[in-house]
Amino acid sequence: MQITRRKLLRLGSALSVLCITAGSALFRTGSAWASDIWNKNAFSAKAVDEVLKAFGGTHAQPSSEITLTVPEIAENGAVVPVIIESKLLNTRAIHILVEKNPFALSATFDIPPGTDPYIGARIKIGSTSNVYALVRTDSGFFITQKEVKVTLGGCGG
Amino acid sequence: MSYPMKIRATLSGDKVEVKALIAHEMETGFRKDTAGTLVPAHYIQLVTIQCNGKSVLSAQWGPSVSKNPFLTFRFSGAKKGEKLNITWQDNLGETRSDEVAIT
Missing domain, CATH: 1.20.5 (Single alpha-helices involved in coiled-coils or other helix-helix interfaces)
Known part of the structure; x- marks a missing residue:
């Protein structure tokens, strides 16, 4: 051939x-x-309750054992430092939520044994809103919140 | 192409404090460019951090994590000179992995 x-x-x-x-x-x-x-369901949820449901929880108990450190006033919503520390026993995961963002859930962190329940990160906040720290432990979900005033939004241009 | 991460892992006492600065656009998909067209979403979804092959932190992120994300956390059970590895994967399937020795 x-x-x-x-x-x-x-x-x-x-x-x-x-x-x-x-x-x-x-x-x-x-x-x-x-x-x-x-977790697509959790990240596409618009409200804080929906995020909780996507994680398989029904009720989050307010707790003073979670320390949420955010600035009272954020001049630039595109970069807002957030520090979350949990003193709750057997903290398995830490979630950062912003109530008025297009999608409430910002970030989730799984904490394996040996790692401190302490996370520092930077997030975007669209407008003045409550920021939530949602913590999952062996005995359910716990939550704490703080308001951040934003003078310049972090989403859109 | 992605730029290398800046990672610092320092041992103080029995705990290792990790600070990581990841170079990424973290585009939300809501922003418009100067021509008025939407910039497509491009953001990190998964971050896994390992020390000696053992997971010390795993994270899932949405588009509302800041551009060039910064992350701090602490873990115990590691010695000086051991390797810490951070890997991310974004929504377009791009991935990057960087390694640093604990000091």
Whole structure:
């Protein structure tokens, strides 16, 4: 059999199609892995109660054992430092929520044994709003809140 | 391409304090550019932090975490010179991993 130019071209294009499909399949499994773990329900919830429900909770008890440190007035809502420390026994997870953001849940942190129930992070706050620290322990959910006044919003331009 | 993270892990007493600055746009999907078109969402969804192959913190983030996220936390049970690894993955499937020795 003689390899003509036409045949060679056809073979080449077939190969490249194969490469593309294989590549996109790989990419898809990669992102599926992320969306499998990422709690889409909780992150698309608009209200604080909905977030709690997405985490499988029904009631969050107000607690003074959680220290939530936020500035009273944030000049720039795009960068608001938040520090959360929990003194509750067996703290398993810490969640940061902002009541008036388009999606209430900002971040969640799973605390394995050996790690302190202490988290410092920076979040965006759209407008003056309550910030919540939601803590999951072995004996249920606990919550504490503080208001942050925002003079310049952190979402949109 | 993503830029390297700035990670500092210092041992004081029996605890390691970690400070990490991650370079990422953290685009919410609500912002408009100068031409008035929406900038598509692009943000970190998963962050996993390991020390000697053992998980010390895992986080899930939404778009409302600040641009170039900063994170601090403390954990115990590690020695000087051991390696701390931080890996993130964003909503577009990009990922990056950086490692630092505990000092």
